[in-house]
Structures are given as C-alpha cells and as structure tokens.
Amino acid sequence: MPWRPRTMGAALLALPLLAAVPAVAGEVPDRAGAPAAQLYVAPWGDDAWPGTEGRPFATPARAQQAVRALADGGEGGDEGASARGEVIVHLRGGTYRLDRPLDFDGTAGDSGAGGHRVVYQAYGFGTPRQERVTLSGGREVTGWEPAGGGLWRAEVGDLDTRQLYVDGRRAPRAAAREVPELHPTEAGFVTESTAPQEWERPGDVELVHTFADSYSEGRCGVASVRGDATGTEVVMDQPCHRRARDIYAELYGADNGQGLIPPTAVENDPSFLPERPGSWYLDRSEPGRHVLYLNGRPRGGVVAPVLERLVTGRGTAGEPLHDLALRGLEFTEAGWTAPSGPDGFPHIIGTWYYTGEDPTAQEAATMPAALSFSGARDLSFEGNRFTRLGASALELAGRTRDIEIRANTVEDVSGGGFHVQSADEDPAAAPRGIEVVDNWVHHAGRDYRGSWGILLNQTHDSLIAHNEVAHIPYSGIAHLNVAGDGTTTGGLRITDNLVHHTNSVLIDGGGIYGNGPQGPSFEEGALVERNVVHHADGPAATAAEYPPYALYPDDGGDMVTYRDNVLFANQASVGGVAPRGIRFEGTFLDDESAYWWEGDGEQVEFAGSTRLSPLAPRADCRARPACAAVLDGAGLLSPRR
Known part of the structure; x- marks a missing residue:
C-alpha cells in the first residue's frame, strides 16, 4: 500500500449495538429464549471427557471441535444440546498455554447458526464470580543458573523472541548506555569511535532511528563491524538499510546525502547487559541451543512469547465467519520476530513498514496482531484484556462488517491497539458497521513507537465512542482514507472519547488524527464530536517548532466536521497539512491559533469557538455548563478494568 508522506499528509445513521447473552454458568437461554448448548473447559480437565461442567475439556481447541460437531448435527456438552440454539463455551479460571493459534473458519462450523451465536467466555462472565482466564502464546523459561557478574542464564533450545516478561512485567532488552556518533554511508555507518568494536556479537545488534519531529521510527540490524584504532565501519543488514535510507531520504530530505539520521539507540548485545539491571539478551549463535541471559536473579516466573498470533478468524464472501463472540478473556504473551531478520523494520507510519521479496522494491506491509480477523460479520469482542x-492487539481486515469491540482493555503492547482497515480499493470490501466503544487503550507502542492506539482506515458507517486512549508515543485515534477516494469511506463518528498524553515520542500527529477524504459530502463524511483531548505534547526539544495537535486534519483531509470538542494543555490545538473541506463548530480551546503547513486553509471554517484560560483551562471549562458537560461525558462508560 503506497503512502504519500507529509505532502499528502452531521447527520449519520445510528448504529445498533449487538445484544448480549446472559452471562451465567448453568443453563441459560439464548437470544431467542431457547436453552443454550453449553461446553466447559478447565485447566484440570481432560480432552477425553465430554466437556460438561463436572467433566470439562482441558483445552479450548477441544471445545472448538465439539462446537463444530454440534454444527454438523451431533451433540456435545449437556445432554440433548443441539446447534439450533446458542452455543456457549465456558472457560474456567487459569492459564491456557496455546501450542498453536485458535483458528476460526467460516467454512468449518465455527459460526453461529440461525441467528444464534457461538460464545467463548470466562466462567461467570458479567457476574461477581467471573474467573480470570488467560490465553497465552508464551513459554515458561526455567532452569536458571548463575553466569557470573550478577548475570543468570537458561538454555532455551530453539526459542527466538524479542520480548521477555519477568514476574508478569516486560523486561527491557539490553541496550547501550551511550550511542556512538555514527555517520551514514551506503553500506551502513562510519565513526571515529572504537566502541562498536567492543560489541561481542555485532550480528545481533540493532540500531534504532527515531525521527522525533515526524512520525517514523525505524529499526535495522547490524551485519558486521570492522575497524582499528582510528575508527570503525558498521555494515548494516540489507535490504533493511537500503530501504530505510530511501524511505527517509524521501520523507525528510536528509542533508547527509544518505537519508538517515544517526541512530538514537543501540540494542541487543551481551556487552550491554551490565548497564541495566533486569535487562536480557538471547544468544542465538548455536542453532537449536540458544541461551537466555538476564541481569539479576529471576525471582518470579519468566515467560517468553512463542506464538505470533493467538486467535485468527476468516471467511469468504459466500461463507463469512459470523455470529461469534469472545468475552472476558485475557490474551497475552504473543510475539513477532520478523524485525530480527535482514528485512528489519523500516517503518513508514502507524502500522505500515516496508518489506517484500524484491530487495529493490518498496512494498508496504502491516504489523501483525495477536488476534486477526477478515471476511467476518456479526462478531463481538467484549470485556477482554490484551x-x-x-505486536498489535486486534486487527480487522477487509470484508468485515457489523463488529462490536466493547469494554476491552489494551495495555503494554509492542504495537498498536485496535486496527481496522481494508486492503482493497473496492468500496464493497471496506469494513462496515464497526463499533469501538468503551475501551481503555493505554501504554501501547512499547517497541514500535509509531503505532496508533485506535485506527479505522477506509471504513463505512462506523463508530469510535466513549473510549479512553492514553499514554501513546504517537497518535491516539486515527481515521484514514489512504485510497484518496471519498467513495471508499464515509459515515464515521468519533464521539465522546477522552484522549490524553499522546505524541510523547513522535510529534507529527495528534490526539485525533485524520487523513484523506472522509466521504463525498459533509453529511456523509466524518463527525468528530464532544471529545476531550489534552496533553498531546511531544518531546520538548522539538515541540515548540513543530508541535503535535489535539485535532489534526492531515494531508487532503476533507468532509470532516469537528463539533463541541474540548482541547486544553496541548502544545497546539488545531493544525494539519493542506486541509480541504473542514468545519470546526463550538470548539473549547486554550489557544486560538491554527497552523496549516501547506495551503492556506481557506476551506477550513471556524464557528462559535470559546477561548479557555491558558492558565487554568480545566477550571475554566468547569465553570461553563456546555464545556463541563463535554468534560463529564467523555471517556469510559464503565470503570477502568
């Protein structure tokens, strides 16, 4: 998918919410009032048992087999249950370590039937006795031994990972305390420093390039290091270095002739381990006999991701996956190792980076997600934790429609939160009827810091409402139309969200970021209404010259109405690139300037703005009933989970 950088840049239909199934363990009716077929899974169960409450299955995969048998007319679970009604799989509390993704297929009996649903949920979902259920793609690391110098080691076979979790918390990769002054060349970098010659395993080292005054942060690996007492040459992995050089030369016109700024971080060498307690390094030098090193004795459990995806779902145009719900589940410890290869991670923006088999071509790909669905309709993700x-948490691709993402929590993920996008320029393939409501998305982008909290790209008649999106290193909520055609998107509402503390690393973005035409007219375009955005305030060193914006209609933004939004304590309230038809109505903000990088903003209309006190904007808002109502109404509908 091509991306044009920097030079590119309200009456809507009400969307009905999906009904919920009564959440109790025991005999419950389905939505039509018929008894539900019920299956049970427990860590202490046995896959040879019948899946009843007293004799549950041991794995979700075995329960899925029973669901498919019901769809074929067989029986499972409670005696006499049939697939004509709701099918509910109750998972008892505990951790289920998956050896492969749970794969739902619209052609294999995983869908509901006759308007009924198949539900996978935590036991007691929605009640005070709901149990904690964790689906993990990780592997426990044991057998730790002292390695000297305060380090500990464990042999891990062929394990490969870019993340490690110690006592339930993300442990940092080993990183250099100081970054040598490296100057780009066609093959890599040169420096007068001899420090790179002290790297013990240069082929494992990764250089990070953070374009703080823009929207990209790329990563490429080192191939080799050579030098003498006068200096060092660092030879980089190809094609990553070539692609990164070409991308960033186009994006930023780097004056060094090679397109790359010097690296801002150097990671992943055993010589860096002593510099940070709790850091780790994986020695992969001997195939099949990898060794994991940790600075400090592991006193809690240590888990490394193994699976890239935990749950997948797919269907076809004729047989979509449908009427499926996942509720009250925790999805955790999935990984993504592709950036460790020679392709690296030459990041473009958000979820996109360059890859492909042709090393001379720039082919865009999207970061994967732990849960991934395409060709699906009438799905519900409710009350889950990611x-x-x-990588990212949940992605919905083309030909998905009528999907509810409600009351979930996303935290501590390497990539983004919820990503919904089409890979097809055919408007019929665009996702439709997507509802992202009452979700708490925070501390995303832990490794890939150009990620978005919530992304909707090329969707129709969709809703982002009452979410709290916070502590995101790039933009909080993004609504895009990268096809550049107003017929490929429309009818989007972004309303009553609380967005704060965004752009802490990359500042060419904002609290709520939009790009491209959002519909053929204002009536069919996007409505951004009654949101509160504060502390979109990037790195202090560059923000005064080039700030992020609370509301950011970027390159070619068109047919967007911003109404009754409250903006304060941001480095800038409103700005963007070459906006077209944009309307601001009834905005409460603590600054009055709007800045357009290209174009003079003649098609941007401002009406009814109210200036808040820059010294005490929140208190001033509270003193104004209309402003206070927006402040009180934005954010989560339910308590933080």
Missing part, C-alpha cells in the same frame, strides 16, 4: 503482546 496485554504483554509483541
């Missing part, structure tokens, strides 16, 4: 993940 945490300790090595």
Whole structure:
C-alpha cells in the first residue's frame, strides 16, 4: 500500500449495538429464549471427557471441535444440546498455554447458526464470580543458573523472541548506555569511535532511528563491524538499510546525502547487559541451543512469547465467519520476530513498514496482531484484556462488517491497539458497521513507537465512542482514507472519547488524527464530536517548532466536521497539512491559533469557538455548563478494568 508522506499528509445513521447473552454458568437461554448448548473447559480437565461442567475439556481447541460437531448435527456438552440454539463455551479460571493459534473458519462450523451465536467466555462472565482466564502464546523459561557478574542464564533450545516478561512485567532488552556518533554511508555507518568494536556479537545488534519531529521510527540490524584504532565501519543488514535510507531520504530530505539520521539507540548485545539491571539478551549463535541471559536473579516466573498470533478468524464472501463472540478473556504473551531478520523494520507510519521479496522494491506491509480477523460479520469482542503482546492487539481486515469491540482493555503492547482497515480499493470490501466503544487503550507502542492506539482506515458507517486512549508515543485515534477516494469511506463518528498524553515520542500527529477524504459530502463524511483531548505534547526539544495537535486534519483531509470538542494543555490545538473541506463548530480551546503547513486553509471554517484560560483551562471549562458537560461525558462508560 503506497503512502504519500507529509505532502499528502452531521447527520449519520445510528448504529445498533449487538445484544448480549446472559452471562451465567448453568443453563441459560439464548437470544431467542431457547436453552443454550453449553461446553466447559478447565485447566484440570481432560480432552477425553465430554466437556460438561463436572467433566470439562482441558483445552479450548477441544471445545472448538465439539462446537463444530454440534454444527454438523451431533451433540456435545449437556445432554440433548443441539446447534439450533446458542452455543456457549465456558472457560474456567487459569492459564491456557496455546501450542498453536485458535483458528476460526467460516467454512468449518465455527459460526453461529440461525441467528444464534457461538460464545467463548470466562466462567461467570458479567457476574461477581467471573474467573480470570488467560490465553497465552508464551513459554515458561526455567532452569536458571548463575553466569557470573550478577548475570543468570537458561538454555532455551530453539526459542527466538524479542520480548521477555519477568514476574508478569516486560523486561527491557539490553541496550547501550551511550550511542556512538555514527555517520551514514551506503553500506551502513562510519565513526571515529572504537566502541562498536567492543560489541561481542555485532550480528545481533540493532540500531534504532527515531525521527522525533515526524512520525517514523525505524529499526535495522547490524551485519558486521570492522575497524582499528582510528575508527570503525558498521555494515548494516540489507535490504533493511537500503530501504530505510530511501524511505527517509524521501520523507525528510536528509542533508547527509544518505537519508538517515544517526541512530538514537543501540540494542541487543551481551556487552550491554551490565548497564541495566533486569535487562536480557538471547544468544542465538548455536542453532537449536540458544541461551537466555538476564541481569539479576529471576525471582518470579519468566515467560517468553512463542506464538505470533493467538486467535485468527476468516471467511469468504459466500461463507463469512459470523455470529461469534469472545468475552472476558485475557490474551497475552504473543510475539513477532520478523524485525530480527535482514528485512528489519523500516517503518513508514502507524502500522505500515516496508518489506517484500524484491530487495529493490518498496512494498508496504502491516504489523501483525495477536488476534486477526477478515471476511467476518456479526462478531463481538467484549470485556477482554490484551496485554504483554509483541505486536498489535486486534486487527480487522477487509470484508468485515457489523463488529462490536466493547469494554476491552489494551495495555503494554509492542504495537498498536485496535486496527481496522481494508486492503482493497473496492468500496464493497471496506469494513462496515464497526463499533469501538468503551475501551481503555493505554501504554501501547512499547517497541514500535509509531503505532496508533485506535485506527479505522477506509471504513463505512462506523463508530469510535466513549473510549479512553492514553499514554501513546504517537497518535491516539486515527481515521484514514489512504485510497484518496471519498467513495471508499464515509459515515464515521468519533464521539465522546477522552484522549490524553499522546505524541510523547513522535510529534507529527495528534490526539485525533485524520487523513484523506472522509466521504463525498459533509453529511456523509466524518463527525468528530464532544471529545476531550489534552496533553498531546511531544518531546520538548522539538515541540515548540513543530508541535503535535489535539485535532489534526492531515494531508487532503476533507468532509470532516469537528463539533463541541474540548482541547486544553496541548502544545497546539488545531493544525494539519493542506486541509480541504473542514468545519470546526463550538470548539473549547486554550489557544486560538491554527497552523496549516501547506495551503492556506481557506476551506477550513471556524464557528462559535470559546477561548479557555491558558492558565487554568480545566477550571475554566468547569465553570461553563456546555464545556463541563463535554468534560463529564467523555471517556469510559464503565470503570477502568
């Protein structure tokens, strides 16, 4: 998918919410009032048992087999249950370590039937006795031995990972305390420093390039290091270095002739381990006999991700995956190792980076997610937690429609939160009827810091409402139309969200970021209404010259109405690139300037703005009933989970 950098840049239909199934363990009716077929899974169960409450299955995969048998007309679980009604799989509390993704297929009996649903949920979901259920793609690391110098080691076979979790918390990769002054060349970098010659395993080292005044942060590996007492040459992995050089020369016109700024971080060498307690390094030098090193004795459990995806779902145009719900589950400890290869991670923006088999081509790909669905309709993700993940949390691709993402929590993920996008320029393939409501998305982008909290790209008639999106190193909420055609998107509402503390690392973005035409007219375009955005305030060193914006209609933004939003304590309230038809109505903000990088903003209309006190904007808002109502109404509908 091509991306054009920097030079590119309200009456809507009400969307009905999906009904919920009564959440109790025991005999419950389905939505039509018929008894539900019920299956049970427990860590202490046995896959040879019948899946009843007293004799549950041991794995979700075995329960899925029973669900498919019901769809074929067989029986499972409670005696006499049939697939004509709701099918509920109750998972008892505990951790289920998956050896492969749970794969739902619209052609294999995983869908509901006759308007009924298949539900996988935590035991007691929605009640005070709901049990904690964790689906993990990780592997426990044991057999730790002292390695000298305060380090500990464990042999881990062929394990490969870019994340490690110690006592339930993300442990940092080993990183250099100081970054040598490296100057780009076609093959890599040169420096007068001899420090790179002290790297013990240069082929494992990774250089990070953070374009703080823009929207990209790339990563490429080192191939080799050579030098003498006068200096060092660092030869980089290809094609990553070539692609990164070309990308960033186009994006930023780097004056060094090679397109790359010097690296801002150097990671992943055993010589860096002593510099930070709790850091780790994986020695992969001997195939099949990898060794994991940790600075400090591991006193809690240590888990490394193994699976890239935990749950997948797919269907076809004729047989979509449908009427499936996942509720009250924790999805954790999935990884993503592709950036460790020679392709690296030449990041573009958000979820996109360059890859492909042709090393001379720039082919865009998207970061994976732990849960991934395409060709699906009438799905529900409710009350789940996505945490300790090595890429993004949940993605919905083309030909998905009528999907509810409600009351979930996303925290501590390497990539973004919820990503919904089409890979097809056919408007019929665009996702439709997507509802992202009452979710708490925070501390995303832990490794890939150009990630978005919530992304909707090329969607129709969709809703982002009452979410709290916070502590994101790039933009909080993004609504895009990268196809550049107003017929490929429309009918989006972004309303009553609380967005704060964004752009802490990359500042060419904002609290709520939009790009491209959002519909053929204002009536069919995007409505951004009654949101509160504060502390979109990037790195202090560059923000005064080039700040992020609370509301950011970027390159070619068109047919967007911003109404009754409250903006304060941001480095800038409103700005963007070459906006077209944009309307601001009834905005409460603590600054009055709007800045357009390209174009003079003649098609941007401002009406009814109210200036808040820059010294005490929140208190001033509280004193104004209309402003206070927006402040009180934005954010989560339910308590933080």
